[in-house]
Amino acid sequence: MGGYGDVKLLNDDGTRLDGRTVDEMRPVEIKAGILPAAQGSAWVKHGLNVAVVAVYGPMEAHPRKIQRQDRAVLDVRYNMAPFSTSDRIRPGFNRRSREISKVTAEALESVVLLERYPRSKIRVEIEILAAEAGTRCVGITAASVALADAGIPMRDMVVGIASGKIQDTVVLDLDKAEDNYGQADLPMGICPNTGELVFLQMDGDLSIEEYNLATEYNYKAAAEIHEIMVAALKARYDGGEA
């Protein structure tokens, strides 16, 4: 979060540089079951972000020291492809990808019924093919769809979405310029059916009123994204419209 106040991110009419209103989300497309080799998979395009997620398992957890006698282990790996940003990213894991893998796993552990598969492991591979701010949220959404596609039992799905603050204005779903030069970023993982919040991070400063407004925007967007997630799963299994 740069917080550079001199960068103009809002037009004079109150719209954003890409023409969206403050509470408007970037377009979202989702497809389920795109990888035949994986037990479950999903492709999500959110604005210019593109994520592909594959789910494998449940499988026997190795090495054995990671096994839990009463539940499965969720092994999430988030990775950005070297070509996903304008500057080439060095391949392999780094501190950021480890952090995002960890918080994504913790968000998904809240909904996946891990106690059904003691001693086993469920592998979730998140690959970001194109990045334009908000990739951790896109990864969470895509992982949810892929887990559902794999037939892993869950209490609910998780939708990842972020709001933030630019030029002292709370806006929904920051794009790259807004993320780089804005004042705050509030990504959330929301269970759309129960309304539970299973993932929350905040970068920058928000007042209580701004936080509440950002949360309201996130919940509204989560409901919209959830409809697209359900439509994608229905298109895969019931021949409906994606």
Place this chain on the structure above:
Amino acid sequence: MSQGQNGAELRLVTPGSAIGPASGRRVGTGALIQGDEIIATRVGHVRERHGTVSVDPVASCYMPRSGDLVIGTVIEARSNLWFLDINGPFQSLLPMSLAPWKVEFGGTRDHADINDSLLMRVQEVDEVQNVVATMKGIGLRRLAEGAVLDIDVQHNDALRAEGAALLKRLRDLSDCRLVLADNGRLWADGDAAGIDWLRTLLRAVAAAGRSDRFEALLDAHAANAPNQGDA
């Protein structure tokens, strides 16, 4: 919406979807009670029978249960037991005392080596999912001929419904001997053409991913079947 076997519309639900009020109803597989409502835990079709609401999943993995007929692949042979992949989250163990052969200590590989396929029954599954299999029983044996094909476990019910009518059609059309195991594996023994036809059909079924589409896909592939005679 899909059509069920009795022509009724099947409702597809996703994890977290509310199925209906919990009062006076029991919960079966693929669903749980949250507050006053029954919610789905998997993508699948809602089924209500005798007051029990469950979700028939459209995708699932094999979970071993005692008594299941399974086809396992040997992945490790120790001095007195084998470890087998049974297409589930957990490996199965076959002790030499439950094998149908007289096995000398250290001679397990003489009877079943790595990558051999064995037709077995699940003897025991404990609370932490340790699986013990047995080969003592009628028809349980090493599968030395034929091919082991993968088939999604959610199709088993459709194949076995109405006196295994679909399975019999598969057998007649492919002209192969078939054994459908509970763990998503089908053993087929016959001509290469029959096995090849089965493999093509099962690949199409896997791509479609829905149990009630099996019969339609079988009809579509029937014209290419090696045995057109009495099918």
